[in-house]
Amino acid sequence: MIGARALGLVALLAALTGCGPGADTKPLNLSAGLPVGAALSLTGNANVYGQDQQIGLRLAQESVKGPGGKPVALRLEDGGSDEQSATSAFNLLIEGGAIALIGPTLSQQAFAADPIAQRRGVPVVAPSNTASGIPEIGSFISRVSAQSSVIAPLSIAKALELHPGIKRAAVFYAHDDAYSTSETTIFQKALSAKGLPPVTVQRTQLNDQDFQNQITAALRLKPDLIVLSLQAVDGGNLIRQLRELGYRGVIVVGNGMNTPNIYPICQKHCDGILIAQAYSPELDTPANREFVRRYKAAKGGAIPPQLTAQAFTALQVISEAADRLDRRQPLAKLNLRSARAALNSELLSGRYQTPLGEIGFTADGEVVQKQFFVAQVRMAPGGRTGRFALLN
Amino acid sequence: MPLDASLLVQMLLGALLGLSVYLPLRAGQLSLATPGFYAIGGYTAALLSTRFPALAGDGALYPLPSLLLELVLAALIAGALALAIGGPVLKLKGIYLAIATIALVEILRVLNLNLGFTGGATGLFAIPQPFEGPVGYLLLSLAVLALVCWLCARLERLRLGRAMEAIREDELAAACMGLDTARVKLLSFLFSALVAAVAGVISAHFLNTWNARQGSFDASITTLAFVVFGGSRTWLGPVVGGLALTALPELLRPVGDLRLVVYGLVILLGPILFPQGLITPELLRRLRWPFRQTSAEAPAP
Structure with missing residues (x-):
């Protein structure tokens, strides 16, 4: 009896999986x-x-x-x-x-x-x-x-160009997030290449809400540039808390925050952050x-x-x-x-x-793109909406 | 048709994970360590198959003996860990055991994120394939699930299985009757680890990639839901729970944006309408299920 049931089950499975790669030869x-x-x-x-x-x-x-x-x-x-x-x-x-x-x-x-x-x-x-x-x-x-290795270093270069006095950089990233960990390596390399090895590297988690510990630890070292590789929600919250805890220096963020969905999270505190982008709405082509x-x-x-x-x-x-x-x-x-x-x-x-x-x-399938951009977030008065303004 | 071979594989793996949570529960132990052992299985398979070219063979497909080696090695590692930590951890009861096992899952997750050779948060990818397509995985996981189900069905009649039930019903009484409760609980924890590790090995190849997100606290809760939904009194319960709850989000795709809301409602309504789970020994007796159910057929004298 059990044997019959097992056979029935196998027949059912075979029927269910019957439509396989054969569909590929259809027109x-x-x-x-x-x-x-x-x-x-x-x-x-x-x-x-x-x-x-x-x-x-x-x-x-x-x-x-x-x-x-x-x-x-x-x-x-x-x-x-x-x-x-x-x-x-x-x-x-x-x-x-x-x-x-x-x-x-x-x-x-x-x-x-x-x-x-x-x-x-x-x-x-x-x-x-x-x-x-x-x-x-x-x-x-x-x-x-x-890929981030092409884009990320541009924003560091721009930050140093706008603020040549920068001496101490701090880095934040979410250690349980694939995007975050791979981009921060690129940021840290770019910083070292500019003669600014990070004074501290702070690790957060993707689902964290409260970053006071990491922020206090970083601010004690008096950084004047903070580089974030975080996604939209945690990154937005961290920027708000950074500003609320008194940080006034430059903030550079990575691709994870490359969305207007950050505006409602960090609101007026988003103002002034720098970001490298693969797209600019101000690009003047048909x-x-x-x-x-x-x-x-x-x-x-x-x-x-x-x-x-x-x-x-x-x-x-x-x-x-x-x-x-x-x-x-x-x-x-x-x-x-x-x-x-x-x-x-x-x-x-x-x-x-x-x-x-x-x-x-390329023959591999990697994109070949001519232009990349560095933008700065400009929040509207009231801090509800803003835009990524292209920097030349 | 959403119910294709590869969804069936995911369902069968879900059923295996459900059984892995069910086994300690048979002995009254609420262990949420399943994703931890699942992750060990997955990382063992991913590391062996991507870092040791000698195992990969010459052909286009990953050789089955290497897959077998991964299964054995993953079972050994997970089993050794289960035996090592099971002793102290199983002294805890109820919710405290659950918390300790969550901690184990979390420790393993943080280790996997930070040990160099596990690939960090990106994890390991380009895991070679032992089969041409999902049908091979389907047969393998079906065979493994059938074996585990058969063992579980046997367990319900064996002395060990009855000892587990005695501990679940009343640990003090079972100890007074001369049962070595520590040993029985440890064995149930060991079985759970072995099943989860085997599921992890298959899963790593099937998914093509493995990372720390596979063994997270969320997975602990999902696998527990399989057992709560399906029922924890017979082995068929977690199997049905694992199959159904893995398939449901996919089968609900026609519902569109609301599909996860409906899924959530089903998980919510399941325990309200069926507090013992969908499959209970009473139900099986009514349906004349061919496997003997000790708890239903042999009421206490």
Whole structure:
């Protein structure tokens, strides 16, 4: 009797898993438009980033056209903030017949989910993974987000240029966060290279709310430059507490705080912080002017953040590459597997006029971007809203 | 269809973790150390497969003997740790034991974040694959789960299993009857560690990457929820709880933005409507479940 049940269970499992990689040989379904999948962090602690990205994808979907002038059929799934959810979302989108994927939001999720797409031969364009080693996951993995080792040192250089008297630097980072630990290494190297080895390195945790101990310990050493590698929520809180405890010096922050979502957290205390960015809303190119116009129209005059611009760029790159490919070799005649492979090589070989400026890719899939920016946060009187003002 | 092979693998791993929490609970011990041993298993697999090229073999796939070696080694390390700390820790009872085991999970997490060779917060990635696709993982985890379930079913009839139940019902009375309660509790803690470590090894390969977030306090609570939801009186309870609660967030995807709210409601309503968990010995008896249930069939004389 038990044997029969076990056999029944195995048969059930076999039936459930029956639809496997066989779907790859089906023709590409273009009836609703170019099928693109996106897995972003809409829940969990990375959702502040996912919200910014979601707007970018929506704007791109409205403005860019895929093959044959049809709009892109974008399917957005919640990738959560953990590895398991991102993996499930990727599997779902691949089975759903997506020709290319955008996501996941966090680098740690990418290390789990990207190998699946690589094995199935599905191109992935990462809109926000900045850790080193992402394009190296495989030939189908590329990113439009420049890695922190390129961007982070620029803000240190700018801070020293604006305040040449800086003598003592203190560094803060969250030791349980992958982004934070990898970026702080780059900041610390950049500081040492400028002859300013940090006088103290303070460690916090991602979910900390109260930083008084670390701040008091750091302020005792009288720093005149504080460098933070923290995410939006903990970083915003730390800046507020730093200012409230009397720190008046320069603050440089990393990519984790590159979102207007920090304004409500540190409010008037955000004013004056320096940040290096891979995107500036003040970049004067036709592509960016159009993107800023659309964003302002959608968000009541607000200024687009970097994550939104990068997510927009990811979808733009995919649809432009598909359009170019389709003109040369009609996509409708290809099966899913060969369409994915052809799109991947087309994608990596092209150049694109995007809100980030002109970009291209190395053969590995690493983004090649011409311009980076250093901005300073200027809060409006009242301290409720602000903007990243470009520094020249 | 959201219920694909890779979700099934995650569900089976969830069921294994549920069993790992259930085993000490059989002996009345509320241990939340499962994610700690799970992390040990994961790191063992991740380190061995990424740092020792000799194990990786020549082919495209990671050789199965190396995977077996990882399973054995992870079980040995987790087992040794469980035996070493089980003695003093199991002298604590109830909520104090729970706190001590949370501390163990936290210590391991902080160690993993700060030891150089564990890759810090980024963790270890590019873990080689022993199987072509999720179906291989499905068969492996199904086999492991079947073995553990069979052992648990056997345990319900064995002297050791009955001793565990006696301790759960009344530790003082069990000790008075001559049971070596310290030894029985230690064994249940050891079994829990072994199951979690094995799940960790499979999980590390399956996830392609391993980091300190896998063994966190949050995971302790999630795995405890498997047992509370499914029921802690028979081994089938945590299995059903682990399968159901792992699958639910994925199956609820059509609900859209509200899916985690619905998930939370289900976890909340489960214990309210079924205080003993979904699966109770009484339910199994009514359904004529083929495995004998000692606690249901043999009332105290």
